[in-house]
Amino acid sequence: MKTGIRSWLDERLGISSIAGFLRKKMVPQHRHSLWYYTGSAILLFFAIQVVTGFMLAFYYKPTLEGANQSVARIMTEVPLGWIIRSIHSWSASFMIAFVFIHLLSIWIAKSYRRPREFTWMSGVFLLVFTLASGFTGYLLPWDDLSLSATKVGTDIPRSVPFVGVWVTKFLRGGEDVTGDTLTRFFSFHVSILPLLIFAFIAVHVYLIQKLGMSLPLSVESKKEKVKELPFWPNFIYREMVVWLLLFGILMTLAIFFPPSLEKTADLMAPAPEGLRPEWYFLFLFQTLKIFPPKILFINGDTIAVLLMFAAAILLFFLPIIDNKPAEKKGKVITFFAYVFIVFAVTMTVWSLL
Amino acid sequence: MKLKHSFFTRRQFLNGLLGGWAGAFLASFLYPALKFCFPPTREPDQVVLPFSDFEDMEPGSVRNFSWGTKPGMLKKRADGSYQAFVAVCTHLDCNVVYLPDKKKFFCACHDGWYDENGVNIGGPPPNPLRQLSVKREGEELIITKKSVE
Numbered sequence: 001m002k003t004g005i006r007s008w009l010d011e012r013l014g015i016s017s018i019a020g021f022l023r024k025k026m027v028p029q030h031r032h033s034l035w036y037y038t039g040s041a042i043l044l045f046f047a048i049q050v051v052t053g054f055m056l057a058f059y060y061k062p063t064l065e066g067a068n069q070s071v072a073r074i075m076t077e078v079p080l081g082w083i084i085r086s087i088h089s090w091s092a093s094f095m096i097a098f099v100f101i102h103l104l105s106i107w108i109a110k111s112y113r114r115p116r117e118f119t120w121m122s123g124v125f126l127l128v129f130t131l132a133s134g135f136t137g138y139l140l141p142w143d144d145l146s147l148s149a150t151k152v153g154t155d156i157p158r159s160v161p162f163v164g165v166w167v168t169k170f171l172r173g174g175e176d177v178t179g180d181t182l183t184r185f186f187s188f189h190v191s192i193l194p195l196l197i198f199a200f201i202a203v204h205v206y207l208i209q210k211l212g213m214s215l216p217l218s219v220e221s222k223k224e225k226v227k228e229l230p231f232w233p234n235f236i237y238r239e240m241v242v243w244l245l246l247f248g249i250l251m252t253l254a255i256f257f258p259p260s261l262e263k264t265a266d267l268m269a270p271a272p273e274g275l276r277p278e279w280y281f282l283f284l285f286q287t288l289k290i291f292p293p294k295i296l297f298i299n300g301d302t303i304a305v306l307l308m309f310a311a312a313i314l315l316f317f318l319p320i321i322d323n324k325p326a327e328k329k330g331k332v333i334t335f336f337a338y339v340f341i342v343f344a345v346t347m348t349v350w351s352l353l
Numbered sequence: 354m355k356l357k358h359s360f361f362t363r364r365q366f367l368n369g370l371l372g373g374w375a376g377a378f379l380a381s382f383l384y385p386a387l388k389f390c391f392p393p394t395r396e397p398d399q400v401v402l403p404f405s406d407f408e409d410m411e412p413g414s415v416r417n418f419s420w421g422t423k424p425g426m427l428k429k430r431a432d433g434s435y436q437a438f439v440a441v442c443t444h445l446d447c448n449v450v451y452l453p454d455k456k457k458f459f460c461a462c463h464d465g466w467y468d469e470n471g472v473n474i475g476g477p478p479p480n481p482l483r484q485l486s487v488k489r490e491g492e493e494l495i496i497t498k499k500s501v502e
Contacts, residue, residue: 152445152463166391173390173391175396178422268424272461289476293473293477
């Protein structure tokens with residue numbers, strides 16, 4: 001039934017065409033359908049990050065003197081502040097975990113192939129922005145651990161010839177990590193990166209709607225017709241079940257394992273022992289640690305950093321490198337996905353020993 | 354000399370001119386914006402310390418001072434002379450600590466080791482710790498960059 005208000009709005013906003021699209025949109029059902037839920041899980045955690053992030057910014061002060069204290073205040077004085085920070089911290093981990101799962105599922109299923117190259121590439125940008133959000137957010141509590149992690153992280157680009165020094169200076173706002181770095185990271189974390197993430201999610205989701213859901217090879221090669229489920233409302237209901245489940249796990253962890261806060265960072269103090277970055281950077285951390293100081297007169301970390309950049313660029317151009325038609329198998333590419341998983345897991349476990 | 358064939362058409366030339374102008378116009382905005390993003394660096398040319406603060410040091414011990422925004426370390430050698438370091442790891446910029454019982458500098462970030470003269474001896478550091486020169490003038494210790502000597 002079209003009420004007066006509805007048709008009045010429709011005439012001005014064109015809602016019915018969007019609703020019609022959603023009603024017609026179908027999601028294929030097969031034994032790999034589970035991976036379709038990883039994308040919307042990321043959106044759920046991003047939404048949680050935005051809301052809890054706004055709330056934390058009500059109390060947080062991005063200054064050398066005030067940062068650590070304001071986080072301590074959120075944890076101890078602000079009503080339910082501890083749980084908001086805990087949710088923000090846990091949801092960041094969940095978001096990044098699902099970004100990796102999402103990426104690997106698409107890598108192995110070869111869903112990035114023609115015509116979905118740009119969907120993949122916008123996804124790699126989103127990966128970088130998500131990791132950057134995690135990295136910049138780690139500094140904001142301004143304790144000894146976050147200071148040293150930031151020193152290391154912002155020093156990494158320095159090894160890149162020509163531009164590296166300037167990148168490090170740009171990230172730090174000078175030669176060293178100081179109060180200028182803190183305000184800069186705050187600006188990245190609460191303004192620049194979220195805007196970029198919103199923009200790239202828009203492109204990413206638009207492309208998914210335009211190109212439709214991709215089918216994995218094993219399903220596509222079968223002759224019989226694939227079962228489908230209407231996106232609205234059937235698939236959305238299923239997604240809601242997944243969201244509720246994930247939110248329950250998130251809340252449980254957030255309540256029982258809130259993040260700690262060390263004493264305020266001292267720019268002159270030696271790096272604390274047992275220093276570690278967040279879990280999603282551990283494999284890179286360990287890689288940097290095991291590279292020898294010199295390889296044929298070149299700094300070991302220069303080579304390590306250049307290799308990491310090369311890997312990121314290869315990842316970005318994966319759909320161009322593997323430009324086989326969608327129905328061809330790609331065993332080598334799948335093999336590299338598993339190599340990456342084994343490498344990342346091994347390095348992570350090693351760094352924890 | 355008049356060329357028979359032109360390398361580009363009049364349209365291409367004008368488009369190139371317009372594009373080049375637009376590029377230069379944008380660059381004139383980009384340059385000051387970039388300039389804004391890099392605050393002046395603050396590495397000091399010299400730091401003056403009162404000698405009385407360091408007079409009572411045991412030989413072989415170290416004491417910290419501020420080298421601009423970086424930590425500096427003053428070490429008293431066995432013969433009573435002083436040696437100054439920028440106490441920042443040459444691997445990835447973490448602050449190092451001096452372990453007097455081991456007579457070594459240690460960086461906890463990636464397990465880097467330096468001997469008592471700041472020479473890198475273990476772990477990932479590629480270079481020795483940066484040294485500063487120390488001069489005593491009356492009741493003051495003057496710490497300067499090595500290159501300024």
